[in-house]
Amino acid sequence: MKRLLELLEEDSTLTVHELAVMLNMTDEEVAEQIRKLEHDGVINGYHALINWEKSNENYASALIELRVTPQKNVGFDDIAQQISRFPEVESVYLVSGGYDLMVCISAPTMQEVALFVQKRLATMDGIFSTATHFVLTRYKERNVNFNSPETRNDERGSNICD
Amino acid sequence: MIDYSTILNPQVQALKPSGIRRFFDIASEMDDVISLSIGEPDFTTPWHIREEGIRSLEKGKTWYSPNRGFEQLRTEISRYMDRRYGLVYDQKSQVLVTVGGSEAIDMALRALVCPGDEVIIVEPSFVCYDPLTRMAGGVPVSIATTEETKFRLTAAQLEAAITPKTKLLVLPFPSNPTGAVLRRKDLEEIAAVVRRHNLFVLSDEIYAELTYGSELHVSIAQMEGMQERTVVINGFSKTYAMTGWRLGFAVGPAEVIGQMTKLHQFGIMSAPTMAQYAAIEALKNGDSDIEYMREQYDMRRRLIVDRLNAMGLTCFEPEGAFYVFPSIKSTGLTSEEFCERLIYSHRVAVIPGSAFGECGNGYVRISYAYSIRNIQQALDRIEAFLQEL
Numbered sequence: 001m002k003r004l005l006e007l008l009e010e011d012s013t014l015t016v017h018e019l020a021v022m023l024n025m026t027d028e029e030v031a032e033q034i035r036k037l038e039h040d041g042v043i044n045g046y047h048a049l050i051n052w053e054k055s056n057e058n059y060a061s062a063l064i065e066l067r068v069t070p071q072k073n074v075g076f077d078d079i080a081q082q083i084s085r086f087p088e089v090e091s092v093y094l095v096s097g098g099y100d101l102m103v104c105i106s107a108p109t110m111q112e113v114a115l116f117v118q119k120r121l122a123t124m125d126g127i128f129s130t131a132t133h134f135v136l137t138r139y140k141e142r143n144v145n146f147n148s149p150e151t152r153n154d155e156r157g158s159n160i161c162d
Numbered sequence: 163m164i165d166y167s168t169i170l171n172p173q174v175q176a177l178k179p180s181g182i183r184r185f186f187d188i189a190s191e192m193d194d195v196i197s198l199s200i201g202e203p204d205f206t207t208p209w210h211i212r213e214e215g216i217r218s219l220e221k222g223k224t225w226y227s228p229n230r231g232f233e234q235l236r237t238e239i240s241r242y243m244d245r246r247y248g249l250v251y252d253q254k255s256q257v258l259v260t261v262g263g264s265e266a267i268d269m270a271l272r273a274l275v276c277p278g279d280e281v282i283i284v285e286p287s288f289v290c291y292d293p294l295t296r297m298a299g300g301v302p303v304s305i306a307t308t309e310e311t312k313f314r315l316t317a318a319q320l321e322a323a324i325t326p327k328t329k330l331l332v333l334p335f336p337s338n339p340t341g342a343v344l345r346r347k348d349l350e351e352i353a354a355v356v357r358r359h360n361l362f363v364l365s366d367e368i369y370a371e372l373t374y375g376s377e378l379h380v381s382i383a384q385m386e387g388m389q390e391r392t393v394v395i396n397g398f399s400k401t402y403a404m405t406g407w408r409l410g411f412a413v414g415p416a417e418v419i420g421q422m423t424k425l426h427q428f429g430i431m432s433a434p435t436m437a438q439y440a441a442i443e444a445l446k447n448g449d450s451d452i453e454y455m456r457e458q459y460d461m462r463r464r465l466i467v468d469r470l471n472a473m474g475l476t477c478f479e480p481e482g483a484f485y486v487f488p489s490i491k492s493t494g495l496t497s498e499e500f501c502e503r504l505i506y507s508h509r510v511a512v513i514p515g516s517a518f519g520e521c522g523n524g525y526v527r528i529s530y531a532y533s534i535r536n537i538q539q540a541l542d543r544i545e546a547f548l549q550e551l
Contacts, residue, residue: 007461011534018538021468022461156200 004033005042010143012046051146053138061090061106062113064121065099065131076100079126088116099131110134177293180517185501189511196540197511197532201338203403203484204531205458207440208451211402215440227435229427231259231411235438238445239411247381249389255416258423259433259441263368263397263410265426268294270364270393270412271330273421275300279329284315285519286487287334288366300329306521309478309489313342317351324355330362333382336369339518339527340487341463341480343373346380353385363392368410369483371401371452374460379482383414390415393422398437400483401452402444407437459484462530466537470528473545484531487515491524493551500526507550508543 003023007014014022020030037043052059068079076094083103084092091104103121107113113134122130138146167175189195206212230236236253243249251257260266267290275281277299283291285304295302305323307313320331333352335344344352356363363382370379383392397410412422426432444451463480470477470488477488490500497514504510513529515522530537 003457014534017468018465021464024464154197154200154204156202156204 001033001037004030005037008034008043008046049142049144051138051141053146058108059106060108060110060113061104061135062110062117063133063135064103064105064117065133066101066103066121066127067099067129068101069126069128070100071126079124082124083121086116086120088113099129173296177296180289185505185511185513188502188505192505192509195505195509195511196536196543198528198530198537198540199511199513200529200531201485202405202531203400203455204533205403205455207402207404207407208444208448210447211404211440211444211451214443215407215436218436218439223435223439225435227259227432227438229432230257230423231433232438232442235259235442235445238442239413242445243394243413246378247384249381249383249394249413251413252416256413256419258412258419258426259438260397260410260412260426261430261433262399262408263366263395264290265430266393266395266397266410266412266422267291267364267366268298269422269425270395270414270418271295271298271300272425273418274298274330274362274364274393276329278327280325280327281330281332282320282323282328282361283332284334284337286313286337286339286515286522286525287332287518288338289518291332291334295332301327303328304519304521306519307340307342308521312478313337313340313487314344314348315352316348317355320352320355324359324361328359328361330364331356332364332366334366336367336373336379336482338369338483339485339513339515339522340478340525341483341485342478343379343482344382345377349380349382349385353382353388356382356391357387361391363388364395365392366395368395368397369400370396372456372459372484373482374456374463375481393418398441398444402441402448403451403455404437404440404444407434407440409433409437409441459530462532462534462537465534466528466530466541469541469545473541473548475544475548484529486528486530487522487525488528489525493548495551497523497526504544504547508547510540510543510547 007019016031017027020027070076071078080092080101083089088105088107089103090106093102095102105113105116107116117130117132185199189197236257239257240251240253243251271294275298279300280303281295281300283302283304285306292302303323305319307315335342365382367381373379381394383389383394393412393414395412398404398407466486467477467479474492475488475490477486480486493500497516501512501514513527515525515527
């Protein structure tokens with residue numbers, strides 16, 4: 001099960017048959033496991049990993065630290081859910097340390113990111129401070145090293161007798 | 163004008179250049195070639211191992227090491243042989259650290275072979291045994307293994323190749339290029355023949371850790387009475403993805419290792435110092451790296467065998483190394499023709515089996531030391547190529 005998840009996490013375009021061969025399982029077994037993992041909410045989507053800096057599209061993103069007042073009974077859940085509803089928000093984490101919520105957001109421009117923080121986030125009830133960190137460059141994302149000289153070229157092959 | 167052919171050693175001039183080179187040359191001049199031709203890991207050396215190499219430089223460890231290699235490394239090698247195979251070697255006299263497995267092969271052949279001695283070479287195999295045997299004054303005698311016996315050497319084949327002049331058996335398993343392995347039973351039978359004829363064995367086990375399935379690699383030195391008549395060669399290149407560090411080792415009887423060390427000290431001095439520091443870390447803390455890489459190779463191996471069989475290139479299931487050796491006989495082409503047409507028409511580079519001995523004709527070597535994405539794309543092209551034949 002863990003191997004299957006690891007393989008899919010690395011490349012979700014692998015077919016059921018390919019996965020089955022690699023894992024020494026039958027196609028049916030793999031299909032059934034995937035169905036179950038999806039049903040149980042373990043697998044929640046299959047996405048492409050995009051380096052927006054390389055595309056010609058406008059793209060800005062930021063990590064925002066939020067300090068919030070936990071509410072009675074629901075703690076941080078309510079406010080986290082409210083924040084999650086904005087389409088600009090890519091992820092929301094409750095974290096330990098000097099602040100409570102870490103929110104990752106993206107928008108076409110830095111200005112739009114800033115406006116979103118000012119108008120939408122900072123004004124929400126229960127939020128008493130924000131600290132916005134704009135992302136300048138992404139070096140590594142989800143285990144993939146963007147621009148790493150090690151992964152760019154296959155420099156092997158100069159050897160004749162291996 | 164100097165006529166260099168009269169100056170150069172005729173024996174060296176007579177050596178055939180490696181058959182692999184031609185395809186690298188073709189591939190390097192074309193764009194958009196997908197290669198499945200390379201015989202080295204696609205992984206970079208695990209970071210904790212690289213770091214030890216770097217640290218040694220930072221500390222200014224830039225001197226020669228002792229000729230045999232650092233004692234600490236020899237100790238770790240000897241521990242490894244014990245924990246992995248139950249073979250005990252004295253790190254002071256029975257271990258030699260070399261510049262890659264290749265140097266160890268050369269030193270062993272030169273230390274053992276007398277002029278006219280016959281050296282049995284199991285083919286298809288890595289290209290260096292034949293020329294190095296010749297340069298040591300020996301006479302290579304090849305045994306052609308076949309797909310019918312899973313490219314394993316059989317005791318009967320060995321028996322049939324032995325003459326009064328036979329000195330040494332070169333045993334290259336897990337095999338480059340076939341991916342064949344020898345299991346304990348095969349080794350027991352071969353060992354019996356070796357003992358009966360009083361032969362010596364050079365066992366090139368560089369791919370030992372890349373053995374798939376539930377059974378681990380077994381060394382012929384583990385067979386009864388064989389440790390005293392075997393030099394085992396292994397190294398760090400394939401096991402820890404350390405090809406560029408150039409580090410291998412030989413273990414065997416003190417008498418043989420002693421003579422090899424003499425040659426090594428005259429010709430090489432000592433293996434690279436920083437590489438040895440990195441290797442100590444590899445042996446101490448690298449077991450999980452081996453495990454990780456083996457699992458990755460194993461998944462690719464299954465994938466590639468399945469696809470090749472599905473497209474009609476029947477493929478013996480390799481159990482070791484990182485190569486598959488499918489038969490291309492159904493295409494009616496020779497290995498060379500197949501590879502040449504494939505690269506020119508569909509830009510995929512694989513190596514003709516004939517580069518690894520005559521008996522490799524009718525096969526090609528495909529390496530899976532590549533990412534899955536790369537393998538898939540190359541296989542798509544090979545499939546299209548087959549359909550157009």
